[in-house]
Structure formats: structure tokens, C-alpha cells
């Protein structure tokens with residue numbers, strides 16, 4: 001693979017950029033693979049990448065019904081943080097956050113990781129107590145966060161109104177090494193690295209059925225024909241229930257639309273990410289200057305990758321209280337993605353009732369930040385049948401009553 005570097009850019013500039021290679025191949029599917037991953041979002045691609053890098057399994061296909069990164073991976077608001085309450089969550093999200101720190105170098109692809117800091121505002125006394133508890137838990141877990149007072153919040157975010165009419169800012173949970181990254185670059189970087197290892201990233205290839213021989217998977221039927229495999233990873237976010245149904249089991253997942261919007265670009269005015277979970281909205285500023293704004297999920301199940309007007313209104317109305325200056329901004333565009341929600345708001349990384357099928361889903365409104373760590377854990381699970389990071393997130397925890405309750409850290413926040 002051609003390496004990207006300052007010298008490569010200079011060389012190509014001299015020859016009118018005619019020498020760049022394609023970043024990844026577009027091969028036809030082979031008849032058989034050791035492992036097939038369904039879904040070329042960040043989690044599917046990261047799973048394939050770590051299967052190759054950590055476990056030497058490279059006869060792998062990643063099948064995508066649309067274009068890679070076209071699902072939630074290319075639709076999210078890119079917040080990265082690891083300030084979760086429960087130990088298994090802190091472990092996998094912090095692993096992930098730490099992998100983001102070196103991802104551009106590891107993949108030789110600039111994913112624009114920007115550890116600018118993330119504040120989760122405490123706007124009720126209940127939230128103050130909740131976030132102080134999380135800060136203490138994070139200290140024990142080795143995750144660096146702190147509870148800060150309103151004056152520090154104002155210093156970090158000068159445009160904030162800390163004396164809001166309904167919900168004054170009482171403090172915040174601050175993670176200085178949280179931040180953002182360029183979402184589609186994460187998918188493209190992994191796709192390029194997978195292709196370079198000899199894996200096949202196959203777009204426009206929808207899985208339409210799962211083939212089984214008794215209790216074991218044997219392959220998949222796709223819009224490009226049947227493909228056999230020994231192991232199958234289902235990593236399709238909002239469509240996890242659909243794929244599980246094809247395989248003959250049920251998942252405790254609900255699919256709902258989650259929406260976001262961006263404003264017209266303005267001069268730099270906010271260099272941290274702010275989440276206001278009580279009023280129900282969050283905001284950061286993109287490198288282009290747009291204010292990137294996210295709100296809540298729809299209250300009903302659906303598969304429409306669209307937004308709805310009442311959400312824009314509710315989210316903007318909520319944020320105007322805390323950031324009065326945004327009332328003067330024009331909103332540019334709005335979109336939606338289908339997120340996969342579990343009852344305890346924690347993901348599922350698991351073996352399934354079908355031998356050889358593994359599932360990675362349930363990241364709900366907050367899985368972008370988890371992409372590298374989830375891929376690491378899922379690859380280990382697929383290669384070895386067990387993984388310290390993934391094991392607590394088995395789908396069977398719902399039957400066994402071992403919930404990993406993250407409703408405070410992940411119910412609204414992303």
C-alpha cells in the first residue's frame with residue numbers, strides 16, 4: 001500500500017496528483033472465507049482490522065448493503081469519551097478512547113482525532129450527585145475525569161449561560177482527553193487497512209439470508225450470490241434484529257431513529273464538546289465552523305433514516321436556554337440514523353445460539369466512540385471464543401439478570 005506522508009503529498013503535487021492509488025480494492029466476492037463480517041460501518045471494519053492485526057485471520061470479507069460508512073458511522077456527531085459508570089463499560093470505552101489517540105498513526109490515515117475535552121453539564125442536584133459518583137468511579141477505574149464547578153464551566157465555554165432560567169449550570173463532569181474525530185475517515189482508514197491486508201470489502205452486497213447446517217452457520221446468501229464461511233459476525237447496528245431473525249434467534253434490541261443537525265458555519269466560538277442532558281441536547285463546533293447539534297431518539301420504533309420536525313424544534317429550544325447566541329443561527333441540514341437500543345443501554349458483544357455466529361450491536365446512541373475498542377474485543381471473541389473486554393456484554397446477560405446499567409451515562413448522552 002502506498003504510504004501517506006508529507007513527502008508523498010509533495011511528490012504528487014509535482015505530478016499533478018496522478019499517482020495516487022485507490023485507497024481500497026473493490027473485488028468480487030470469493031466462494032468462501034474464514035470469516036465474514038456483515039456491515040461495513042466502523043464496528044464491522046474495526047472487527048475485521050483487529051482479526052487481521054491481532055489474530056492473523058485475513059481471509060475475511062466485509063459485506064455492506066450500501067456504501068461503507070453510510071450507516072450510523074457516517075451520520076453521528078462524533079463525540080468520544082469514556083466517562084461511564086460501570087466497570088465493564090469504563091474498560092471497553094477507555095480502551096477505545098486510548099486507541100483513538102494513536103489511530104491516525106496506526107492506520108496511516110488522518111482521522112482528525114481532536115481531544116478537545118468533553119463536559120457533561122449538571123443542571124439539577126440529582127445530576128450533580130450522579131456525576132460526582134461517576135467521577136469517583138472513574139478514579140477507581142483509571143479513567144481521568146473530574147467534577148468541576150460552574151465558574152470553571154464558564155471559563156471553558158464562554159458562550160454558555162450558567163444562570164439559565166429553568167436549569168442553571170451547577171457544575172459538570174469534565175473529561176479533558178475526550179473529544180471528536182472525523183467519522184467517515186475512521187471507516188475509510190479501516191477499510192484501506194483491511195484491503196491492504198488482503199481482505200475483501202464488498203459494497204452493494206446485501207445479506208438476504210443466513211445458511212445453517214443444524215446448529216452451525218455455513219454461510220450467507222447475498223445479492224451477489226451465496227458465500228460460505230466458518231465464522232460470521234453480525235455488525236449491522238439498527239438492523240441487528242433483522243439479521244438475527246434471518247439466523248433464527250431474537251435479540252433484546254429496539255431500533256429507533258436518532259437525529260442531528262448542523263448550523264451555518266461561524267467563527268470559532270466553542271472549543272470543547274458540551275452535553276446538556278437535562279434540557280436534552282448537545283453541541284460542538286466542527287472544523288468548518290458549523291455548530292454540530294444532537295438531540296434525543298424517537299419515542300417509537302422505525303427504520304427511516306430521516307429526521308422529524310418536532311425533534312429539531314425541541315432540541316434547538318432546549319439548547320437556546322443554555323446557549324442563547326444560537327438563536328441567531330440558521331440551521332443548514334438535518335439527518336437521522338437508526339440506532340440499536342438495549343434495555344440497560346449497554347452494547348451486546350456475544351456468541352449467539354447459532355454456532356459460529358457472533359453479534360456486535362446495541363451501541364445505541366453512543367457507539368462511534370467505541371469503534372476501535374469494540375473491534376478489538378469482537379475480533380478476540382471471534383478468534384478465541386472469549387475476550388475479557390467483551391465477555392460481560394454477552395446477550396445472555398438479559399436472561400441471567402446481569403445488566404450493565406448505563407442509563408445515566410448513555411440514555412440521552414452520546
Ligand SMILES: Cc1cc2nc3c(=O)[nH]c(=O)nc-3n(C[C@H](O)[C@H](O)[C@H](O)COP(=O)(O)OP(=O)(O)OC[C@H]3O[C@@H](n4cnc5c(N)ncnc54)[C@H](O)[C@@H]3O)c2cc1C
Pocket residue numbers: 038039040041042043044063064065066067068069070071072073074075076077078079080205206207208235236237238239243258259260294335336337338339361363364365366367368369370414
Ligand atoms: C444522529 C446520531 C448521532 C450520534 N452521535 C454519536 C456521538 O456523538 N458519539 C458516539 O459515540 N456515537 C454516536 N452515535 C452512535 C453511533 O453512530 C453508532 O453507535 C455507531 O456508528 C454504530 O456503528 P456500526 O458500525 O455498529 O453501525 P453502522 O455504521 O450503522 O454500520 C452498519 C452497517 O450495516 C449495514 N447493513 C445493514 N443490514 C445489512 C445487510 N443485510 N447486509 C449488509 N449490510 C447491512 C448498513 O448499511 C450499515 O452500513 C450517533 C448516532 C446517530 C444516528
